[in-house]
Amino acid sequence: MLQQICLAMLFLVVCNGNASNPTVTVDQGQIIGKRLQFRAQDTDFDVDAYLGIPYAEAPVGPLRFKPPVPKEWQGELNAHEYGNSCPQPAWPDLHWFTLGKTSEDCLILNVYVPVPVRPNRAVLLWIHGGAYSMGAGSFEDFETYPIASLGDVILVSINYRLGVFGFLATGDEVVPGNMGMLDQLEAMKWVQKNIKAFGGDPNRVTIFGESAGSSSVSLHTLSPLSKGLFSGAIMQSGVATSTWAVLEDKTHIPKGAFGIGKLVGCEKEDTKQLVDCLVDVPTDDLLNASQRMMEVFPEDPEAFPFAPVYDDHFIPDRPDTLIKKRSFNHVNIMAGYNADEGTTEFAFFYPDAIEKPHINVTEYESYMAASKLNLTPLQNDALELVYFDNDMLTDPNPNYFDAYVRILQDYSFACSTDTYLRGAAEADAGSVYAYYFNHHPSKSIINTPWSGACHADDLVFFGIHFTPNDFNLTDVEVEMTLKMIQYWTNFAKTGNPNIGTENEEASSPAAKLLEWPQFTLDKRMYKELSPSMNNIPDPSGISCKLWNDYFPKLDAALADKQQECKSHWSKEGKESCSGEATP
Template structure:
């Protein structure tokens, strides 16, 4: 295949043409470490695109939920993308771009669990997965430069530019692009939708469990994180940090988890920041305000949702919380609600009368990081008549005797409909094959329908209405999916004042 940047040789796989490891930006190494992404210069001759490129440097540890979320080889030269297409022709198919999550420190577009073949084959779509800088290499504020951080965002913008310019050669329609992501990838998708350039590069967005409640530090706050990393890495300044091999940066990141830890908060060593250039506001606030814009600034059509028990992922197997007491949890409520902490605690307890203190803590964090700010975006778009479709993933895995519930990431094998590639993941232990098949079909086909038409309805689901006020329609995905309403409830909306903007996002954040 001939492209403006050079010639590619992919491979045929089960009726698809697949191209892996395509560089979309210059390698961010040497002097380009901690610099915004730059265009790739192209290549001479024929570039073999049969194999994935390396994953971004990361810890690559094994965990009790996913079993791991990063696979070697790792390398700083990681800015590549992968394409699955039914045919490199002139069919102008809808395009789905996947941005992986991973708490801003893990994951890769090269992971088999994120392969785009199921969507490409089942939906006649062109699918692209993207790798980008994560951890210290993607999120570190390195000083007074205009773009002092958010290098991850410059990577993703570069990838979208590349896709828009080249995707027609792969059989895709550059004017019909949907960007989808989960967790940190959903936050990325929202940031792209809120960016002045990014919002013009795609038509629809799928936001799976966006952690909109995460705080976005400013430059000064981010520089304190930078100082902590310098200490953890054992160097005096950014110049010395630049000279370190990436392996040392990854080792220092392990220490940063402890530095940033606070009881009752989801530990995240690095966060997207408000640098005044790549991001001027929290994406949630920007999207909420943009919903009132009658023009293009309102951004793409949105499919948005979360899992019912998001925070079980972070707290369910953390020894720090195994014996959480009512007093500790009430104190954590006080951090969020101040004088209304007692009232808030009773509202949460009334919703879950069988919950122990840890259960109420996970409910609080799930609401603050995911459900409440997500619902605030849905409310804002609904009030302005902007299309948004909302879901909650309610299916609770039987793994670990049910301790995980419907935890963070659990919907991924179902949306991709590729549970066979998650054999390493403990959170699918005990799930019945029939549930994997039927719930997978329900979600996978809804995502395909949304990408193709902007409407997730299909014959395998009950009627899924757009989220409006006052109906607050919400699809509840479970072993038997149902059309529900109001995933938050009036009592909780009253606690949070009904919405969140810049200050609200900060207040909800970790």
């Protein structure tokens, strides 16, 4: 009889056939999962896992480069195994990563439910990072399902199309682009429709992500198509205004599509002929060609063309314009970045270095040129004033490593996050919270002793060391994990990282958390994510004032002077300020 026991409440139907085969009934039929177990702080936790659930049809054949089509199925679905990861290049040799099988039939999601099952739990929906070209929602040895039990929430992780398959665009209506973003949107719709059956509350869904997953989350907070699909958004190292988040120059978008066409034998005259040809190219050929783009076009913007574009549909305008217009969906927001985001680049250049690399002036100038910041001489002088210390100005052979890392971090992460947070606070669309992760883990993502709190190191503190892997953190770091999970899951439950229930006092002793103040325009406070969990003022305030306020004013002033000069010499009938003859 026990095998037939079902818990039914409202629209919730959860039937546990036995401990290893939990079953959920949705409109289309039964989903059969499996039970997972992990141990934390001398306690065993059970999680019902439903893996590899398809939310959209396989985007192959005529569906390649098209918006996702909801998956139709009936009967019984075995959800015991991870689904396919989406096609992607081979990852670097990272000690924690096992990708598994890849296929274009990869539009799946995973649902993790704490045991015992009960109704109306808040939901965290994870959007993975990987430069829009790599990664997966879940894979072995890098699981975050302890969040579900430790935070008493339901966790959902999703796959979406990557690289050329998810973000090819032709600059017109043939392939407007953003298929990967529309995949995320379709997965969010699936959650709204089905999460109640797993015990989830569709009115309390918080989407969260890291890196490209973070900028994806940010784009959903601005997209009119995402309105009403989630109540909270957490951005970890990336926002819609990050320099790498969106391809904003529409003139270069079709170059990427035609460039890939040349490499696979689809050199056509117009975009429709091009796409009709690309649809039939084998998966591996298309993937390999997309990897060669940077080799074939090293100096052209089409070398890295596969990212979101503003398409007048999902992204109706430039992200900075949307923020200025206060075009935010009404959701609660948390966003932040890591203290040493820029060291990741060097970690791959110097994988065997025991000490911080020494970057001389020639190498520094080479890195700056490669970064394509396009700075004027006056802007470069300003950078030296802000980022160079006294030792660098007097040392005959200074190390430019720290200066370059800080420039890269502020330009690519910190200052765009500052712009986004200020815009969200000004729009008053919901509560806003900011964080600054500055703890160097005893075992980091890239396993480098000098990388500090580098890009993606925050992921170590979401419970992955409670599952089988080699992240053996200290007791202090385990405590830090529990606090971070509590902040994140409290935010999912109430929109406030300090409290987990509406009638709970923010200062409750049971919480064991230091209060996290809201980010406001007059008090731009950040939570320091470290063992101390202090509250600090904006950690990049001065440098971001340089990037966000001073540089635009300097550009405007120089442009005005140039126009004034040209106007003067034009009236005189002589050469312009640039030395060119005037008409």
